[in-house]
Amino acid sequence: MLNNGMDPILPSLVYLSLFLSAFFWLMCLLGIAFFYYQDYRYKRYYAKIYPVLRDFVYENVLIGNVTHHFPIDKLDIEWHKPIVRKVVRRVLHEFIFNIGGEKGKNMCNLFNEMGFDREAQYELRHPAKHSTATIRSLSDLTLMQVHIKDTIVEDLLIDPKTDVRVATYKYLLQVYGEAAFDRVFKMIHGISELDSIDIYQSIIATDYVGEYAFHQWLGTHKTFAVNKLFMNLMVHFQQLNEETLWWLIDTSTDERTQLKAINTLGKLLAYRSEARLRTLYDECEKEKFKIEILKAIGRLGQGHSLHFLADIFEQDQSSILLKKNAFRSLLSQRPYSHPILKDMEKRLSPEDLKLTRYVSHPITHYI
Amino acid sequence: MKQFVLSIDIFFGIYCMLLFLVYLMLFRMSLLSIRQNLQKKAYRRPQTLVESEISPGISIIAPAYNESITIVNNVRSLMTLFYPRYEVVIVNDGSKDDTLQKLIDEFDLIPIDFAVDYLVPCKEIKSIYKSKDISHKRLTVVDKVNGGSKADAVNAGINVSAFPYILNTDVDCVLANDTLTRLMEAVLDAQNRVIAVGATLRMSNSSYIDSGTLVEAALPEPLLARFQEMEYIRSYLLGKMGWNYLNCIPNVSGGLGLFDKEILIASGGYDPKSLGEDMEMITRMCITMCDNNQKYEVKYIPQTLCWTEGPDSLRMLIRQRVRWARGLMQIIRTHRKVFFNPEYKRFGMIVFPYNTIFEFLAPIVEVLGIFIYIYLISIGHINTKMALLLLGFVYVFSVFLTSFSILLDNYVFKYYNRRRDIVRLCITAFLEPFLYHPLIVYSSLKGYVQELFGKKHAWGEMERKGITNNRKNG
Numbered sequence: 001m002l003n004n005g006m007d008p009i010l011p012s013l014v015y016l017s018l019f020l021s022a023f024f025w026l027m028c029l030l031g032i033a034f035f036y037y038q039d040y041r042y043k044r045y046y047a048k049i050y051p052v053l054r055d056f057v058y059e060n061v062l063i064g065n066v067t068h069h070f071p072i073d074k075l076d077i078e079w080h081k082p083i084v085r086k087v088v089r090r091v092l093h094e095f096i097f098n099i100g101g102e103k104g105k106n107m108c109n110l111f112n113e114m115g116f117d118r119e120a121q122y123e124l125r126h127p128a129k130h131s132t133a134t135i136r137s138l139s140d141l142t143l144m145q146v147h148i149k150d151t152i153v154e155d156l157l158i159d160p161k162t163d164v165r166v167a168t169y170k171y172l173l174q175v176y177g178e179a180a181f182d183r184v185f186k187m188i189h190g191i192s193e194l195d196s197i198d199i200y201q202s203i204i205a206t207d208y209v210g211e212y213a214f215h216q217w218l219g220t221h222k223t224f225a226v227n228k229l230f231m232n233l234m235v236h237f238q239q240l241n242e243e244t245l246w247w248l249i250d251t252s253t254d255e256r257t258q259l260k261a262i263n264t265l266g267k268l269l270a271y272r273s274e275a276r277l278r279t280l281y282d283e284c285e286k287e288k289f290k291i292e293i294l295k296a297i298g299r300l301g302q303g304h305s306l307h308f309l310a311d312i313f314e315q316d317q318s319s320i321l322l323k324k325n326a327f328r329s330l331l332s333q334r335p336y337s338h339p340i341l342k343d344m345e346k347r348l349s350p351e352d353l354k355l356t357r358y359v360s361h362p363i364t365h366y367i
Numbered sequence: 368m369k370q371f372v373l374s375i376d377i378f379f380g381i382y383c384m385l386l387f388l389v390y391l392m393l394f395r396m397s398l399l400s401i402r403q404n405l406q407k408k409a410y411r412r413p414q415t416l417v418e419s420e421i422s423p424g425i426s427i428i429a430p431a432y433n434e435s436i437t438i439v440n441n442v443r444s445l446m447t448l449f450y451p452r453y454e455v456v457i458v459n460d461g462s463k464d465d466t467l468q469k470l471i472d473e474f475d476l477i478p479i480d481f482a483v484d485y486l487v488p489c490k491e492i493k494s495i496y497k498s499k500d501i502s503h504k505r506l507t508v509v510d511k512v513n514g515g516s517k518a519d520a521v522n523a524g525i526n527v528s529a530f531p532y533i534l535n536t537d538v539d540c541v542l543a544n545d546t547l548t549r550l551m552e553a554v555l556d557a558q559n560r561v562i563a564v565g566a567t568l569r570m571s572n573s574s575y576i577d578s579g580t581l582v583e584a585a586l587p588e589p590l591l592a593r594f595q596e597m598e599y600i601r602s603y604l605l606g607k608m609g610w611n612y613l614n615c616i617p618n619v620s621g622g623l624g625l626f627d628k629e630i631l632i633a634s635g636g637y638d639p640k641s642l643g644e645d646m647e648m649i650t651r652m653c654i655t656m657c658d659n660n661q662k663y664e665v666k667y668i669p670q671t672l673c674w675t676e677g678p679d680s681l682r683m684l685i686r687q688r689v690r691w692a693r694g695l696m697q698i699i700r701t702h703r704k705v706f707f708n709p710e711y712k713r714f715g716m717i718v719f720p721y722n723t724i725f726e727f728l729a730p731i732v733e734v735l736g737i738f739i740y741i742y743l744i745s746i747g748h749i750n751t752k753m754a755l756l757l758l759g760f761v762y763v764f765s766v767f768l769t770s771f772s773i774l775l776d777n778y779v780f781k782y783y784n785r786r787r788d789i790v791r792l793c794i795t796a797f798l799e800p801f802l803y804h805p806l807i808v809y810s811s812l813k814g815y816v817q818e819l820f821g822k823k824h825a826w827g828e829m830e831r832k833g834i835t836n837n838r839k840n841g
Contacts, residue, residue, distance in 0.1 A: 011753060014756050014760055017760050018756065018759055018763055021760060021767045022767075024767050024771070025763065028771050031774045031777075031778075032789060036777065136409070194411075194416075194556040197415060198415050200421065201415055201419055232421055288629070321484050323482075324482070354480050354482055357480035361480065
């Protein structure tokens with residue numbers, strides 16, 4: 001910027017930077033216009049296709065009860081255009097999820113007959129660079145309950161991308177049900193908590209009723225998300241296995257896994273664990289463990305820990321959170337805890353009485 | 368003399384080069400970060416969390432101070448979010464108007480006996496109200512002594528809350544229906560512990576809002592609010608999303624942020640004395656995680672989930688920015704031990720130094736640069752052509768960055784239905800460096816001076832216009 005001694009290369013650099021900034025600015029404007037056009041085009045097709053498809057579905061699926069061989073050729077839609085197929089796919093997905101039940105299954109057949117299964121299978125055989133198309137195809141095939149070649153599934157199960165693997169797990173679980181449990185659970189790794197919930201929901205959605213032992217897949221070397229999935233499944237299918245859960249509590253190095261195992265013991269009403277939970281309470285130093293143990297004891301409801309809970313509630317050094325949970329657990333063990341509650345009432349301080357009124361107030365609890 | 372001028376020239380040159388490099392890096396990383404997010408969004412079913420009985424619970428905490436005009440609609444809006452397990456904790460921070468009475472009347476509230484563990488410090492909680500009506504079972508209203516700051520009210524809400532995650536928002540903010548789902552997805556979809564998540568905020572000033580729910584987003588009509596909207600878009604989509612890629616987010620906005628309650632409490636809760644309480648909180652949470660040698664993430668998502676009423680008068684805007692500047696200065700002073708301290712990993716080596724060098728010092732360097740520029744002109748030590756060329760480049764570059772943010776915004780979602788809104792936003796990018804930016808620099812410097820001389824900050828009260836229906840004809 002100075003008058004003299006300036007390197008002659010500097011002005012050229014500034015000119016170049018100025019030109020590039022102006023060029024990229026123009027590109028941005030074009031980009032904005034492109035996104036606007038793309039959106040406008042999608043909306044235009046959506047407005048055109050939605051009513052046609054809606055009438056078709058009403059006429060054939062909802063009123064006509066057609067299950068197979070839908071008169072697709074009567075649909076006045078330009079199938080060859082990718083944007084049309086994109087819109088049709090989205091509209092049908094919307095319908096399938098909103099309608100559900102038997103009619104929803106018939107809609108899946110319609111989806112299949114429209115040629116989406118061939119398209120999805122092709123996508124899987126020739127995977128694109130990014131995973132979105134593969135995952136979309138797997139989700140479509142899951143919806144249509146279409147079986148795909150085993151070699152392709154094997155490749156997908158060892159895909160380095162977690163999202164692809166999760167979509168494959170979901171596909172196998174929803175299409176093959178219990179028959180795929182061993183195969184999926186053996187391979188499952190690297191998932192996030194959200195994936196864990198997603199896989200859990202996929203299994204629940206199949207209305208599976210069986211006696212598959214989910215606890216066999218728990219492990220101290222596995223991540224919290226994986227262990228959480230199996231513990232949630234154990235709770236949902238009411239499969240108690242105290243030894244495995246205690247093994248996790250004793251040997252796991254992950255706090256969240258240990259807390260979840262304690263929580264699972266309570267939810268599965270592991271009544272043989274009550275004494276052991278009390279011992280664990282005395283051994284634990286962290287308050288979050290103590291709270292989880294108190295909750296679990298409250299759920300067990302055997303009436304064997306009433307004095308233990310009452311002592312915690314009456315101890316001056318207990319924090320309000322501990323007191324709250326101890327009293328809540330006492331309340332949940334009624335009628336066993338009635339005499340002890342009556343007895344406690346007489347000797348409680350005004351502050352503690354206030355706490356008991358807060359915990360036992362009917363409108364405080366809704367969670 | 369010539370040597371002195373040359374060294375100053377080199378200093379400013381290096382500073383500007385570094386800043387441009389940071390911007391170019393953010394340009395690339397924000398694009399990658401947003402693309403990643405959109406790819407995930409494309410194949411994730413948002414219903415998964417909504418339908419699941421094992422979704423983690425969230426406590427929404429919204430402090431209210433003299434919000435009588437809007438409180439009922441805003442609380443209704445908060446209670447209609449799509450999520451299976453959440454509660455709404457409204458903290459009446461000693462309002463002087465009838466905010467509390469309106470809530471009592473509208474939601475059939477009664478005081479209940481309560482016992483609160485003051486896990487984080489706050490002023491005395493006077494009473495807690497719950498509704499007799501089962502349809503308002505999610506609602507808890509806390510009435511407390513005024514603590515003089517939002518931080519104190521949020522701390523009270525944290526003490527009362529029941530769930531492991533806290534959503535901190537303002538009661539006047541309008542949230543999108545899927546706010547909790549989107550934020551929780553970001554928390555759960557990570558390999559490390561996510562201690563905080565934020566999302567983009569926008570101005571609600573001219574949007575059409577019916578009964579506390581956003582019906583149609585529109586670009587604010589007043590120029591000042593429009594500048595702020597543009598600034599928000601740039602700051603969130605270019606800045607925060609860029610840093611998100613490196614897990615180096617310096618701040619989660621006080622308008623909308625989801626926090627891990629355990630870490631929030633372990634870090635001591637919000638600091639009522641801080642003027643930048645949201646940034647200060649994140650700083651302390653990151654320090655706590657580093658001190659305990661735990662891996663963590665602070666995340667941002669590009670979708671706009673919150674619309675807030677921005678200051679539409681110059682006085683209010685300056686006051687707000689003065690507060691932010693003072694808050695930043697306080698944080699840098701209080702946590703100076705973190706500066707280039709390798710013990711604090713990325714936070715100490717990237718986030719904190721960036722905040723100090725390019726956020727805190729930028730207004731000072733800018734003003735100094737202008738003075739030196741004028742001085743050099745006066746003594747004739749300047750190459751006018753080159754100076755004008757550089758000025759032109761900086762101007763075009765800034766317009767380009769803003770336009771790029773608008774492009775990213777359209778890539779994420781097309782929020783404005785009217786085409787003229789986007790055209791006006793693009794035009795505003797040309798005006799901003801002349802009209803809006805000097806205001807921000809002035810406010811920052813004013814804030815620094817006030818903080819240096821220890822002037823007491825006056826919070827002031829923002830006049831609520833009631834965003835029940837802002838739609839303009841046409």
